[in-house]
Amino acid sequence: MSYDKLTLGQKVTLACMLEVSAPKPGNVHRGVDFDDLTFYDFIQSAVAIGSVFEQYKVLPLGQLVFAAVEATRSVVATNTNLGLILLMAPLVKAVTLDSEGVRAVLTQLQPEDAELVYLAINKSEAGGLGDVTEMDVAEHAPKSLLSAMEHAGERDFIAAQYVNSFDDILSVAAPKLYQNQRSGLSQVDAIVRTHVELMSLYPDTLIARKCGDDVARESALRAGFVLEQIDNGEEEYLAALADLDFWLRTDGHRRNPGTTADIIGAALLVGLIEGWLDSPVQNQA
Numbered sequence: 001m002s003y004d005k006l007t008l009g010q011k012v013t014l015a016c017m018l019e020v021s022a023p024k025p026g027n028v029h030r031g032v033d034f035d036d037l038t039f040y041d042f043i044q045s046a047v048a049i050g051s052v053f054e055q056y057k058v059l060p061l062g063q064l065v066f067a068a069v070e071a072t073r074s075v076v077a078t079n080t081n082l083g084l085i086l087l088m089a090p091l092v093k094a095v096t097l098d099s100e101g102v103r104a105v106l107t108q109l110q111p112e113d114a115e116l117v118y119l120a121i122n123k124s125e126a127g128g129l130g131d132v133t134e135m136d137v138a139e140h141a142p143k144s145l146l147s148a149m150e151h152a153g154e155r156d157f158i159a160a161q162y163v164n165s166f167d168d169i170l171s172v173a174a175p176k177l178y179q180n181q182r183s184g185l186s187q188v189d190a191i192v193r194t195h196v197e198l199m200s201l202y203p204d205t206l207i208a209r210k211c212g213d214d215v216a217r218e219s220a221l222r223a224g225f226v227l228e229q230i231d232n233g234e235e236e237y238l239a240a241l242a243d244l245d246f247w248l249r250t251d252g253h254r255r256n257p258g259t260t261a262d263i264i265g266a267a268l269l270v271g272l273i274e275g276w277l278d279s280p281v282q283n284q285a
Contacts, residue, residue: 003272003279009054011272012088016046016081018280019265022191025199025223025241026248026257034253037078045072045080056092061109062116062145064089069120082124083158083262086117088269090166097273099165106146106162114145157205157259166266173198173267178276187280195257195264196241199223204257211254219255222247 003011020042023029030039048071056064068085094101118141142148149162161168176197180190200223208216222244229236248255271277 002275003277004275006272007054008056008092008273009050009052012053012092012269013046013050015088015265015269015272016049016084017043018187018191018268019084019261020046022188022195022264024192024195024257024261024264025226025245026219026253026255027195027261028256032249034256037080041076041078041080044075048072048075049081049085053088053092056089060113061089061093061105062113062120064093066116066120066123069124073123079124079126082121082126083259084265085120086158087161087166087169087262087266090162091169091266091269091273097170097270099167099170102170103165106165109145111141111143114143114148115141117141117145118148155205155209157202158262168202169263169266169270172201173263174270177264177267177271181276181278187278190278191264191268192241194267195260196223196226196244198260198263199257200227202260202263204259206258207255210256211251215255219248219257 003014006014020028020039021030023031028034028037028039028042033039049068052059052064052068052071055067059067065085068089069082072081072085090102090105091097093105095104146162149159152159153163154160157168173194177190177194180193181187183190185193200220203213203216203220205216207219226237226240226244229240248257268277
């Protein structure tokens with residue numbers, strides 16, 4: 001089976017669906033909803049933005065982000081995919097899917113892009129953003145979106161991607177997903193394994209904003225412990241993974257590693273565009 005014949009918009013939709021369908025610890029997935037956020041909210045959102053992303057060649061980045069958020073809000077009443085949209089927009093507009101290609105997109109951004117991205121962030125009503133003294137999204141947009149992302153980069157891992165030209169996605173997340181697939185893991189297991197690896201490397205900034213830096217660092221240490229159990233056999237690994245999932249879901253799901261999930265979605269899109277992502281269903285014609 002191959003995804004080669006899918007359009008770009010279909011690949012965006014599929015990446016979002018594959019991300020939310022995998023039983024990643026702490027996140028919404030097919031078996032677990034939050035009180036205010038469900039699996040079907042994510043599925044509807046994924047479908048809604050597909051047709052918007054088909055226009056990636058003609059819409060400037062700011063318009064693309066705003067239109068995708070607007071499409072999302074037409075079908076769901078909560079923020080499901082702002083982070084994914086902010087990550088996917090530069091990736092689809094890059095002529096080459098590497099840091100240089102993404103950098104070329106970001107360095108051409110105009111003040112209108114910053115204004116529309118700020119409007120999109122406010123329209124999404126994203127939670128856990130907090131208040132800052134400079135370039136707060138509740139204030140008027142700055143002329144440079146990159147400057148705003150630089151100010152936010154230390155507290156928001158998605159903003160940090162705009163600063164480092166998506167290096168964490170292109171040089172770490174996507175290669176890890178590729179390697180986990182090639183190691184013999186199923187697509188679903190490769191997604192979960194990559195998610196835990198990224199959690200261990202990068203304390204989730206959504207957890208940090210909601211619960212504090214200490215809790216975010218603890219989540220990273222707990223993810224690292226899960227990975228240490230791999231050499232002890234599948235039973236030990238799965239038990240540690242279940243313990244991590246349980247811990248993340250306490251405290252009213254405030255420990256949801258949502259930023260890590262967004263990075264996974266972006267890595268899946270890279271795999272779909274580059275053509276190396278395996279199907280979750282093998283051995284079918």
